[in-house]
Amino acid sequence: MIGYLVGRLVQAIPVLFLASIAVFLVLRLVPGDPADNIAGEDASPAQVAAIREQLGLNDPLPVQYGRWIGDLAQGDLGVSVRTGVPVRRLLSLSLPPTLELAVASYVIAILIGLPLGVIAGVKPRSGWDWLLSSYTVGTLGVPNFMLGVLLLWLFSVKLGWFPVSGRISFFDDPVGSIRYLVLPAFALGTGLGAVLARYTRTTVQAAMGQDYIRTARAKGLAGHVVVIRHALRNSLIPVVTIMALQVGHVLAGTVVIERVFTRPGLGRLVVDAILNRDYLIVQSTLLILVLIFVGVNLVADIAYGMLDPRVRRR
Amino acid sequence: MSRVSYQPLEYRSRRERLVRESMLWGSLDRLVRNPQGLIGLVILLLLVFAAVFAPFITWHDPNIQDASARFLSPSFEHPFGTDELRRDLYSRTIYGLRISLLISLVAVGVGATFGIIAGFLSGYFGGWVDTVMMRLVDALLAFPGLLAALAIVTILGPGVRNVGIAIAFFSIPSFARLARAQMLSERNRDYVLAAEALGAGAMRVVFGHITRNAIAPLLTQVALFMAAAVVLSASLSFLGLGEKPPDPSLGGLVNSSKSNLQVAWWYAVFPGAALAALLLSLNLLADAINEAINPFARRRA
Numbered sequence: 115m116i117g118y119l120v121g122r123l124v125q126a127i128p129v130l131f132l133a134s135i136a137v138f139l140v141l142r143l144v145p146g147d148p149a150d151n152i153a154g155e156d157a158s159p160a161q162v163a164a165i166r167e168q169l170g171l172n173d174p175l176p177v178q179y180g181r182w183i184g185d186l187a188q189g190d191l192g193v194s195v196r197t198g199v200p201v202r203r204l205l206s207l208s209l210p211p212t213l214e215l216a217v218a219s220y221v222i223a224i225l226i227g228l229p230l231g232v233i234a235g236v237k238p239r240s241g242w243d244w245l246l247s248s249y250t251v252g253t254l255g256v257p258n259f260m261l262g263v264l265l266l267w268l269f270s271v272k273l274g275w276f277p278v279s280g281r282i283s284f285f286d287d288p289v290g291s292i293r294y295l296v297l298p299a300f301a302l303g304t305g306l307g308a309v310l311a312r313y314t315r316t317t318v319q320a321a322m323g324q325d326y327i328r329t330a331r332a333k334g335l336a337g338h339v340v341v342i343r344h345a346l347r348n349s350l351i352p353v354v355t356i357m358a359l360q361v362g363h364v365l366a367g368t369v370v371i372e373r374v375f376t377r378p379g380l381g382r383l384v385v386d387a388i389l390n391r392d393y394l395i396v397q398s399t400l401l402i403l404v405l406i407f408v409g410v411n412l413v414a415d416i417a418y419g420m421l422d423p424r425v426r427r428r
Numbered sequence: 429m430s431r432v433s434y435q436p437l438e439y440r441s442r443r444e445r446l447v448r449e450s451m452l453w454g455s456l457d458r459l460v461r462n463p464q465g466l467i468g469l470v471i472l473l474l475l476v477f478a479a480v481f482a483p484f485i486t487w488h489d490p491n492i493q494d495a496s497a498r499f500l501s502p503s504f505e506h507p508f509g510t511d512e513l514r515r516d517l518y519s520r521t522i523y524g525l526r527i528s529l530l531i532s533l534v535a536v537g538v539g540a541t542f543g544i545i546a547g548f549l550s551g552y553f554g555g556w557v558d559t560v561m562m563r564l565v566d567a568l569l570a571f572p573g574l575l576a577a578l579a580i581v582t583i584l585g586p587g588v589r590n591v592g593i594a595i596a597f598f599s600i601p602s603f604a605r606l607a608r609a610q611m612l613s614e615r616n617r618d619y620v621l622a623a624e625a626l627g628a629g630a631m632r633v634v635f636g637h638i639t640r641n642a643i644a645p646l647l648t649q650v651a652l653f654m655a656a657a658v659v660l661s662a663s664l665s666f667l668g669l670g671e672k673p674p675d676p677s678l679g680g681l682v683n684s685s686k687s688n689l690q691v692a693w694w695y696a697v698f699p700g701a702a703l704a705a706l707l708l709s710l711n712l713l714a715d716a717i718n719e720a721i722n723p724f725a726r727r728r729a
Contacts, residue, residue, distance in 0.1 A: 132567030136579075143583045255708040257659045259666050260682055260700050267689040267696060362572030369574060370663050374686065385667050388582045396582050403575055 118419050126412050133404045137397055138179050182397075191398040196390050201398045204383060209402070211281050212368050212379040215302065218295045219364055220357070222303030223310050230307075231314025235349075236341055238319055246311050253308040258367050262301035262374035269297060279376035298375045302367045306360055313356050317349030324348075351422050358414030362407045455644065458720035465716025471709035475702075479526040488516035490523040491674040499692045508698040512688055513674075520676035521699045527588060527677050528706065532657035535595035540650055542596075543603025548642070550604065551611030552634050561604065568601040573660055578669075586669040588677075594664075595657045606649055610642040617641075644721045651714035655707050662703060678703045 157165075166172055170181060185192065191201035234243040256264075270278045276297050284291040321327065322345050330340045369381030380399055387395035439445040446453040459465040478485060488494060488506075495510040502509045508517035550561040568576070580594035614620060615638075623637045664670045665679030673680075681699035688695050 128563055129566050132563065136567060140579045140583055251708065251711070254655070254711045255704040256700075257662060257703065257707070259663060259679070260696075260703060263682055263686050263689070263696050264700070266686070267693070271689045362575070366572040366574035369578070370666060373667055373683075384578060385669070388578065388669065389586075393582065396579070400575060400579055407572065 119416060122412060122415050122419075126408055130405070130408055133408070134183065134401060135179070137401045137404065138182060140393070140397060140400070142175065142178075186398075186401070192394045194387075194392050194395055196392045201395055204395060205380075205398065205402060208378060208380045208383045208399075210283065211377055212365070212372070212381065214281075214284055214291075214295065215298055215368050215371065215377065215379065216361075216364050218299035219303035219306055219367070222299045223306035223357075225307075226304070227307035227310030228314055231311035232318050232341065232346055234311070235315040235318025236322060236345070238315075243315070246315060250308045250312055253305045258301050258305055259370045259374050261304060262298065262371055265297045265301055266374065281377045281379075294375075294377075298371045298377060301374065302364060302371050305367075306357075306364060309360060310353065310357060313353050314349065317352055318345055321345040321349045351418055355414055355418060358411050361410045362403075365403050365406065452644075455717075455720040459716050462716045462719060464712050465720065468709045468712030468716060471705055472713060475525060475706055475709065476529065478522055479529045482519075482522045482526050486516070486519040486522050488519045490515065490519040490676050499688070499695075501692075502694050502698075509692060509694040511684070511692070511695060515674075517681070517695065517698060520681060521678070521702050524676040524678040524681055524699060525702050525706065527671060527675070528658050528661060528679075528703070531588065531592045531595065531661045532654045535592040535661075536599055536650060536653045536657050539596035539599030540603045540646070540653065543600040544607040544643075544646060546600070547604035547607025547609075548611050548634050548639065551608035552615065552630065552638070558608075562608070565601040565604050568598075569605070573598045573656065574663060577660055577664060581664065581669050586672075588671045588675075591661050591664050591670050595660055598660075599653050599657070602653070603646070603649065606646060607642070610645060611638065614638045614642050647721065648714050648718040651710055651717055655710035655714065658703070658706055658710065678706075 170178055173181075182192075189202065191205065193200050194204065230242065230246055230249070234240070234246040237243065266278065269275045277294055281294050282290045318341075322341075324345075326348075327340060327345055330344045335344075365380075368379060369384060371377075372379040372381040373385065380403065384396055384399050387393070387399070439448065447457045448454065460469065493514040495506060495514040495516060498510060498512055498514050500506055500510040506516050506518060508521055511517055511520070546561060550558045576598040577591070577594035580597055581590055584590035584593060611634075619641075620633060620638060623633050628636070661670060662677070662679030662682070665677040666683045668680075668683070670680060671677045678699050682696055682703070685692070685696035685699070
């Protein structure tokens with residue numbers, strides 16, 4: 115088990131390394147001199163040179179990269195060149211709302227997708243199966259931001275059940291926070307739910323054909339016990355992996371959904387930073403998102419190994 | 429032992445011969461016989477027709493503010509109503525569709541070409557080239573599509589062309605990965621060994637022989653990626669990183685409809701419906717192509 119764990123950790127290192135280089139290069143590849151952008155149009159050459167020196171842009175690229183990673187390891191993410199606010203502070207303000215939304219989307223996805231997938235898997239070609247297919251086709255045709263706008267129009271503008279925009283922290287006011295979260299989480303979680311339902315259906319259907327299910331039935335277990343304790347348990351492992359892989363899409367989705375519902379968060383931070391050409395924020399935020407993505411997948415892989423002894427031995 | 433004589437197969441028509449003997453025509457035939465495929469194909473062709481002939485089927489300039497009033501509800505003159513700047517939403521939707529289709533077609537075409545070539549060569553040669561290439565692909569795949577696109581749009585700046593480049597770039601690793609797998613399964617087939625034994629060079633073997641057999645399964649991926657590209661470009665437009673105003677795009681229209689939901693339901697509905705139709709047709713088509721070329725995916729009736 116320890117060997118498996120170490121092996122997975124070691125495998126994550128080159129991916130993180132290359133990803134960090136890619137993120138680092140984003141800032142360096144921007145055409146024109148970043149110092150020019152920061153200094154503004156009517157800055158003197160001396161001012162621009164001073165800014166170049168201050169940003170360390172005169173050093174060779176590997177040195178700059180080393181410094182960035184070194185600072186990062188110490189928790190120093192740099193300072194926004196536009197506002198002078200430390201990027202770390204911006205992130206600490208933006209990360210909680212985004213994580214809140216991502217978690218809520220997963221909750222919605224699991225509430226919709228898991229039961230639907232299990233029922234359709236147990237009863238293929240039934241009405242439930244048909245419902246699953248229509249649900250999947252529906253989510254393929256409606257991108258999350260469009261669903262968001264439709265939900266906003268129906269439930270906030272027409273019916274007035276939910277607030278139109280904004281966010282309250284879950285720790286300040288849980289009930290109020292959920293009122294703000296429901297629609298964005300639905301907009302993002304519906305598509306995720308379809309992915310979950312489809313995979314659950316496939317794996318449950320495959321599991322239902324196995325000998326151990328016949329054995330469980332033969333020893334007289336109730337139908338729901340057979341499905342939940344035997345079929346579902348064995349089919350959940352690949353489903354967990356797939357759901358972990360979706361973290362990237364969910365994080366990317368929050369960028370768009372935060373825009374729809376005018377919520378604060380990482381997405382707003384990144385898009386505003388791109389439009390303001392405040393590249394250090396983009397660089398650090400992208401790296402944080404990739405870290406989350408790689409981290410979640412690592413945890414899923416390790417969980418996979420713990421749940422299924424067969425994986426460890428390979 | 430009696431001699432076995434081989435009779436050439438007789439076909440009733442030229443069409444039957446094509447369908448039976450050619451993988452391409454056979455697949456096409458199965459595609460249109462599949463109701464899903466036919467529906468997808470018909471919708472897509474209608475949308476492509478509308479996009480190509482946009483100037484002939486619209487009667488207002490999409491960017492000119494010439495309607496008699498803001499927020500007119502749908503009528504004969506303005507089938508999809510008008511927007512906050514007295515522009516015809518029907519023209520704007522059709523021209524927006526045009527941009528969406530163009531971006532996804534060109535970007536995925538370019539991305540798939542580069543990705544497939546890289547994947548084929550990587551799989552064919554193996555060794556350190558393959559190792560380096562696949563680690564690179566892993567790193568690129570660590571970025572979810574939209575985030576990668578955001579990074580590229582950061583470098584190149586907002587705009588339709590740059591969104592296209594971003595999409596092309598983000599589709600390269602997936603195609604490379606798939607093409608490599610495809611190449612590995614063809615690499616040691618007899619016909620490849622035969623070609624090599626006859627002295628054919630690597631380029632000839634890869635692009636002359638193997639590509640013909642390995643390309644079909646990648647077509648499903650092309651259709652799926654076109655759908656993903658439509659979503660991605662619409663999302664970027666929705667974020668305000670796509671086309672420059674006043675040019676229309678489907679994502680941009682949905683975005684600007686958001687602030688006018690109280691007064692104009694049609695503003696969100698029609699561009700949204702066009703987007704949904706485009707996505708649905710591409711997804712149906714991808715499924716049908718998969719069933720047509722992959723005997724294992726064909727439904728057992």
